[in-house]
Amino acid sequence: MEPIRIAARLQEKFPDSILGIIEHRGQVTTSVARTPIVEMIQFLKTEHQMNHLNCLCGVDNLHRTAHFVERFEVIYQLYSVEKRTLLRLKAQVPETDPTIDSICGLWTGANWLERETYDLFGIVFNNHPNLKRILTPDDWQGHPLRKDYALKGDQEWSGFEQLKEKAAQLKQFEF
Amino acid sequence: MTKTTTLDVQVADGADDKYRLKMGPQHPATHGVLRVDLELDGETIDKCDPQVGYLHRGFEKLAEHRTYAQNIVLTDRLDYIAAMANNVGYCVAVEKLLAIDVPPRAQFIRVMVCEMARISSHLLWLATHALDIGAMTVFLYCFREREVLLELFAELCGSRLTNTYTRLGGVRQDITHSIMLKLQRFVDEFPGHIAEYETLIDTNRIWLKRTIGIGPISADKAVDLCLTGPSLRGSGVDYDIRQHIPYAAYDQMDFEVPIGETGDTYARYRCRMEEFRQSNNILRQCIERMPPGPILGKDAPDLIMPAKPGRKIEFDAVAGNALIKLIDNRDLYMEGDVYVATEVPKGELGFYFISDGMGRPYRMHIRSPSFLHIGALATIGQGVMIADLIAIIGTLDVVLGECDR
Numbered sequence: 236m237e238p239i240r241i242a243a244r245l246q247e248k249f250p251d252s253i254l255g256i257i258e259h260r261g262q263v264t265t266s267v268a269r270t271p272i273v274e275m276i277q278f279l280k281t282e283h284q285m286n287h288l289n290c291l292c293g294v295d296n297l298h299r300t301a302h303f304v305e306r307f308e309v310i311y312q313l314y315s316v317e318k319r320t321l322l323r324l325k326a327q328v329p330e331t332d333p334t335i336d337s338i339c340g341l342w343t344g345a346n347w348l349e350r351e352t353y354d355l356f357g358i359v360f361n362n363h364p365n366l367k368r369i370l371t372p373d374d375w376q377g378h379p380l381r382k383d384y385a386l387k388g389d390q391e392w393s394g395f396e397q398l399k400e401k402a403a404q405l406k407q408f409e410f
Numbered sequence: 411m412t413k414t415t416t417l418d419v420q421v422a423d424g425a426d427d428k429y430r431l432k433m434g435p436q437h438p439a440t441h442g443v444l445r446v447d448l449e450l451d452g453e454t455i456d457k458c459d460p461q462v463g464y465l466h467r468g469f470e471k472l473a474e475h476r477t478y479a480q481n482i483v484l485t486d487r488l489d490y491i492a493a494m495a496n497n498v499g500y501c502v503a504v505e506k507l508l509a510i511d512v513p514p515r516a517q518f519i520r521v522m523v524c525e526m527a528r529i530s531s532h533l534l535w536l537a538t539h540a541l542d543i544g545a546m547t548v549f550l551y552c553f554r555e556r557e558v559l560l561e562l563f564a565e566l567c568g569s570r571l572t573n574t575y576t577r578l579g580g581v582r583q584d585i586t587h588s589i590m591l592k593l594q595r596f597v598d599e600f601p602g603h604i605a606e607y608e609t610l611i612d613t614n615r616i617w618l619k620r621t622i623g624i625g626p627i628s629a630d631k632a633v634d635l636c637l638t639g640p641s642l643r644g645s646g647v648d649y650d651i652r653q654h655i656p657y658a659a660y661d662q663m664d665f666e667v668p669i670g671e672t673g674d675t676y677a678r679y680r681c682r683m684e685e686f687r688q689s690n691n692i693l694r695q696c697i698e699r700m701p702p703g704p705i706l707g708k709d710a711p712d713l714i715m716p717a718k719p720g721r722k723i724e725f726d727a728v729a730g731n732a733l734i735k736l737i738d739n740r741d742l743y744m745e746g747d748v749y750v751a752t753e754v755p756k757g758e759l760g761f762y763f764i765s766d767g768m769g770r771p772y773r774m775h776i777r778s779p780s781f782l783h784i785g786a787l788a789t790i791g792q793g794v795m796i797a798d799l800i801a802i803i804g805t806l807d808v809v810l811g812e813c814d815r
Contacts, residue, residue, distance in 0.1 A: 259746040260506055287649065288636050289751060290760050290777035299766055302745060310762060310775075312749045316633070316649045323749060344636025347785035355470070370463040370814060379471055386475055 238263040238322045241283050249275055254304065254327065264323045266304065269335045272326050276311060276338055285313040285322060291338075291348040293356035297382040306330035307358055311338075328358055337363040355380035428456065431796075435464050439542045439800045442810030444784065446791070446799070455799060458791035460784050465814035473774040478504050479578055479711060481774070486572035488759075488778060489812040491534050492527035494563070495754040496812075497576040502657045503750035503761035504578055510710055515703040516580035517659040522593075522696040523566070523575060524658070525689040529600070530559040531755035532682050532689075539679075539804035540611060543620045548610050555603055558596055565589055579710025590697060597693050604686050612683075621676040625790050625802040628673055635786035638779050639757025640685060641806050644670035644678035651753040662699075663692050675805040682807075711769075756780055756807050780813040 239258060242265045246253040252275065254266040267275060279285040289312035296303040307328035314321050328335050337360040338345045349360045350369040357378035360366055368375060372394055377384050434445035443464035449457040469488070473481045485496040498520045505512060512520075537552035560570040566589055567575040567582060575582055611617040627637070632645040642649055650667040652660045668684030670677030745767045751760035757779025766772040783806040790806075791799050 260509070260748050262748055264747065286633055289758070290749060290762055290775065292762060292775040292777075294764060294773050299772065310749075312760070312762065312777075316647065316654075319654055321655075321749070342636060343634050343789060344782050344785060347781060348636075351781075370466045372463070379468060384471075386471060 236283070236318065236320065238320050241279070241285075241320065241322055244283070245275060245279065248278055262321060262323060264325055266325045266327065269309075269326045269328055271336075272309075272311075272324075273336050273338055273340070275324065276313070276341055279313055279322065279324075280341060283320075284315045284317050285320075287314040287316050288312070288338075288342045288345060288348075289314050289321075291345055291352065293352040293358050293380070295356060295380065295382045307333055307356060309335055309352065309358060333357060334359045334361055336361045339363055354378070357381065433796075433799075440803060441538065441808055444803070444808070444810055444813075446787070446803075448796070448799075450796070453795050453797075455791055455794055455796065458788050458799070460787045460791075462781070462784055462810065462813050465810050467815065469815045470774055470776060473771055475770065477769045478508070478771065481771070482576065482578075483572070483574050486574055487811055488776065488815065489531075489754060489756060489780070489809050490571055491809055492531035492755045493571060493573045494523040494527035494575055495531075495752070496759065497573060498524050498658065499750075499752035499754060499759045500761060501576040501578055502752055503748065503763060506750050507746065507748045507763045507765055508578070508711070508744070510579045511707045512580055512658075513704045513707055514659070514701045515584075516705045516707070518696055518700050519581050519585055519705065520576065520658040521660060521663065522585075522693060522700075523563075523573075523581075525692045525696070526559050526562065526593075528689045528755045529686060529693075530556050532686060533559075535682065535755075535804075535807045536607060539801075539807075540617075542800050542804045543617065545611055545614070545617060548607060551603070551606060551610070555596075555600065558592075562589060562592055562596070565592075577706060577710065580704070580706035584705050585700070590700075593693065594697055597690055597697065600690050601687065604683065604690075608683065618676070620797075620801055621679060621805075622674060623672075624675040624798050625794065625805060626672065626674045627790060631789075632673065635789060636782045637757070637786055637806075638782070639753070639755070639807075640678055640681045641757065641783060643667065644681045645673035646671050651751050651758060655751065657750075657752055663695055665692050675801055678805045751777070754779065756809065756812065757783070759812075776815055778812040778815065780808040780810070781815075783808050784813055 242256045242263055245265060252268045254268060257264045292310050294308040294310060296306050296308065305327040309326045309328060311324040326335060335358060337349055347369065349363055350366060352358050353360060353366055354368040354370055355378055371379065372392065374394055429450040431448045431450055432445060433448060434440040435443040440446065445461040447459040447461060448455050469484050473484060482497060482500060485500040486493040488496045533552040533556040537549040540548035563573055564570045567573050627645050629645045629647050632642050632647060646669055648667065648669055653667060665688045668681045668688065670681045745765055747764040749760055749762045751758045759779060760777035762775040763771050764773040790802055
């Protein structure tokens with residue numbers, strides 16, 4: 236089945252949650268509300284064999300001038316290995332309450348992708364089994380991929396001082 | 411008597427008193443700066459918790475501040491073992507986003523360098539995987555052939571590892587006759603070398619005991635863990651992007667995708683060994699059918715691609731001055747988003763781009779196979795022995811540059 240028709244089926248099933256269907260360069264994007272995201276992806280996974288989660292990532296729309304609804308978006312790129320169709324879901328996440336339900340129950344592999352999105356964008360995934368920072372250190376301040384986070388800051392990472400102290404301590408033992 | 415001081419190591423008591431081992435980040439068998447926090451019961455792993463991020467360089471943030479053409483060099487540093495495949499993956503994605511055409515000769519050259527990268531990456535995988543398990547000799551044999559390929563890369567683009575060979579709309583330099591001759595010799599000799607590796611380990615009793623039945627992943631589990639590449643195909647799932655969503659000239663190539671059955675370490679090993687042969691076939695087809703013509707498309711953006719639409723920088727050949735010319739190529743600065751995946755040696759390398767009408771990506775997300783493979787380690791590594799964990803890290807074929815980005 237064509238991706239655009241799968242998106243239409245999704246719209247029939249969840250009429251209130253679909254905000255728009257766009258086709259660009261042959262790829263179909265469905266803009267959706269953040270609830271019920273798990274049910275929508277479950278529907279695509281079971282009814283349309285969208286069994287492979289290609290990618291899950293966040294987007295910060297702060298500097299965009301057009302074509303967006305809320306400040307944050309979570310992108311779900313799905314693929315059907317049997318039917319060879321791609322479909323993208325774009326869930327809207329507002330700035331005031333940046334939370335969305337976790338899809339770890341559908342794919343175990345989504346665990347790290349959601350942790351990464353939390354780490355870099357500060358989007359909180361409800362019911363996630365282990366929502367911690369992953370790429371940056373645990374005591375890192377801020378979320379680097381947000382558009383209001385500077386590319387180059389004027390501060391060292393706070394753990395750097397501790398690291399230097401530890402190195403001095405180890406030197407005592409002639410390491 | 412001199413006073414002795416000790417490091418402040420906290421010792422837990424009661425049920426918390428488990429043997430905890432931090433394997434890495436300097437451990438050679440973790441293939442880079444991977445740290446795995448283990449909780450052990452004897453030699454069996456109770457809990458396996460991989461920690462990554464030591465090599466995080468913020469490529470996704472950096473890419474938002476550089477033009478599409480400038481970002482090609484960042485992709486070299488992802489999977490530094492197969493940089494060519496990353497270059498091609500990035501350029502294929504940007505070309506789809508900006509609608510740039512690539513001439514047929516460049517498409518064939520791309521397939522050629524991708525397969526050379528696949529062979530050299532798999533050679534390094536086999537060398538280190540066998541070394542981890544204890545077969546030292548394989549390492550020396552594999553590096554003999556890898557050297558030939560790296561020398562070819564150096565002749566092609568001047569660099570052995572960080573190639574930056576592709577350009578938006580084509581490739582940088584044309585294949586010379588000398589490279590073709592050397593590659594032809596490699597392609598003729600390589601099947602004999604594969605047989606050599608197989609003589610060393612394929613029926614070796616220690617190798618079989620260390621790989622058969624180790625780290626089994628069922629087909630459903632592999633899809634659930636978002637594995638891709640040979641790690642997925644070893645479990646019997648037929649998913650290879652070269653055939654599912656062909657890019658470059660893969661739709662004109664005749665090749666098979668090796669599929670395993672059992673999903674254990676040995677099945678994945680067999681898959682990659684068969685991929686050697688298939689890649690070699692593809693290389694032979696490339697040499698035989700390499701079309702003539704230009705290597706860079708007519709509407710390819712300049713390397714000094716302006717960050718704003720409407721202007722183009724051109725160099726006056728005589729005076730050497732930079733001239734700024736108006737261009738009307740609207741497609742280059744069109745808004746939209748695409749997700750394009752390519753099959754790199756490790757698995758599926760995907761790029762998700764959002765363009766907001768500027769010469770820079772508004773958002774670039776890199777979906778790297780190694781990130782998900784290491785994430786899967788927590789599940790696969792549960793309940794196995796420490797020695798088998800080393801075999802499992804090896805068989806998943808991870809590279810940390812790509813994982814941490």
